[in-house]
Amino acid sequence: MDSSSPAPKRRSRLLRFFVYMANRFDLEEGKEDELETIEYISKNVEFKGANLWILIFAIFVASVGLNVNSTAVIIGAMLISPLMGPIMGIGMAAGINDFDLLKRSFRNLGVAVFISILTSTIYFAVTPISSAQSELLARTEPTVWDVLIALFGGLAGIVAGSRKEKSNAIPGVAIATALMPPLCTAGYGLATGNLLYFVGAFYLFFINSVFISLSTYLIVRFMKYPKKDFLDPKRENQVKTYITIITLMTIIPSVYLAYGLVKKSIWNEQARRFVGLEIKFPNTQVLTAAYHYNIPPKTIEVSLIGDQLPEEEIAKLNEKLAGFGLEETTLNFLQSGKSTDLNLLRNDILKDLYERNEALIRDKDEKIALLENEILADANARKLSLEIAEEAKINHPNLKKFTIGRTMMTDLEKKSVDTLLVAYAQFSPKPSTAESNRLTEWIKVRTKADTIALILH
Structure with missing residues (x-):
């Protein structure tokens, strides 16, 4: 076949493309020496001295952020936190068969977790803000x-x-995986006696830690990091056995739990899809829908408003559940026509209206309070003007007209607006400088104002 024919040329171009892409994804380029990387991760495993104090301060910062619902503060705390060190150390140790590093990583991670939960528990036990904000509930x-x-x-x-050139990826991972907020939330659960919060938050931290360690293990194996050498073959086999057992004991439960989370997510999605597609009727509307997966049996609870659904229609809807993959799921309805459920529906409506308008009401209250303060201040100024005018006439017999009031003064250089007390005085004849200064100082003392503008006529 002629080498200039189209087929060989296409194969050559395809080969060059694959070579080009392989070079793009080559992890060997820019790679740090394996021993240097192992030493770098091993150093970050330890939690003592400055590292431990940094962790405590970061936990306080994160707890305050969760307490006041500030995302920026929480992100800052995660950047400070050194929690990633022992977690990556566990994956590294499993990948290179270093049992000493594995024990050290587990020990330091245990210390870090204990100190973190203790610190956050102390904070949430003494803080005056005890309500759970959205940032805390998300964990x-x-x-x-x-x-x-x-x-x-x-x-x-x-x-x-x-890599030889360390990037900002590791702090970014600490933010993305959110290792610290779950520990703070676990402390909140202990401080408030809410064990569900504690278990859920600690479960989230456990899942994050295991899968970060697992990903570290996979990359270490993939990049063929040198395994630890042992002089005693028997000792080497023991270490490999220990590491294998610990790795399996850690990974298998987490994979099972992750599988459960996948099933729950699929169930929730299908349940929402079922409600959106099937529960549609001309004179009946869905008010609220709640999905309970963890409370057996799995339940979809729908609040309806409008005409009651007949029992035959409810039976048909229950039969359709299996078509959405919602086997072993119970469908419950709260209908406005039932006297026992009417109060529940009313409460749901009132709660929804309150939550939607709470911010608006608070904003209006603040504006009303501001206007009331302004009106009160003006009324006090008018009353004070009459009192001061009479007293000023006694001290200054030549005073013919006098008034005092509040006005807005604009500072053109600073581009700011401030309230200023202004006094107007008309004398006959015109007062001396000493008398006008004496009047100004007396008005300051009388009104307890720091500054005052006196206009003479």
């Missing part, structure tokens, strides 16, 4: 997305850690 129940974030975030972290 009480993990989802399948948390698993994916931890897995891919961990992969990014170990790849970045293996």
Whole structure:
């Protein structure tokens, strides 16, 4: 076949493309020496001295951020936190069969977790703000997305850690995987006696930690890091056995739990889809829908308003559940026509209206309070003007007209507006400088004002 024919040329171009793409994805380029990377991760495993104090301060910062619902403060705390060190150390140790590093990583992670939960528990036990804000509630129940974030975030972290030029990927992983907020939320659960919050938040931290360690282990194995050598073959086999057992004991439960999260996410999605597609009737509307997966049996609870659905229609809807993959799911209705459920529906409506208008009402209250203060201040100024005018006439017999009031003064240089007390005085004949100064100082003392503008006529 002629080498100039189209087929060989296409194969040559395709081969060059694959070579080009392989070079693009080559992890060997810019790779740090394996021993240097192992030493770098090993150093960050320890939690003592400055590292421990930094962790405590970061936990306080994160707890305050969760308490006041400030996302920026929480992100700042996650940047400060050194929690990633022992978690990546566990994955590294499992990947290179370093049992000493594995024990050290687990021990330091245990210390870090204990100190973190203790610190946040102390904070939430003494803070005057006890209500759970949205940022805190978001850390009480993990989802399948948390698993994916931890897995891919961990992969990014170990790849970045293996480079000669260290990037900001590891702090970014700490933010994305949100290791610290769940520990603070666990402390909140202990401080308030809410064990569901504690278990849910600690579960989220466990899932994140395991999958970051797993991703570290996978990359270390993929990049063929040198395994630890042992002089005694028996000792080497023991270490490999210990590491294998610990790795399986850690990974298998987390994979099972992750599988449960996937099933829950799919169920929630299908349940919402079922309500949106099937529960549609001309004279009946869905008011609220609640989805309960963890409370057996799995339940979809729908509040309806309008005409009551007949029992036959409810039976048909229950039969359709299986078509949406919602086997072993119970469909409950709260209908406005039932006297027992009417109060529940009213409460739901009132709660919804209150939550929607709470911010608007608060804003209006603040504006009303501001206007009331302004009106009160003007009324006090008018009353004070009459009192001061009579007293000023006694001290200054030549005073013919006098008034005092509040006005807005614009500072053109500073571009600011401030309230200023202004006095107008008309004398006959015109007063001396000493007398006008004496009047100004007396008005300051009488009105307790720092500054005053006196206009003479």
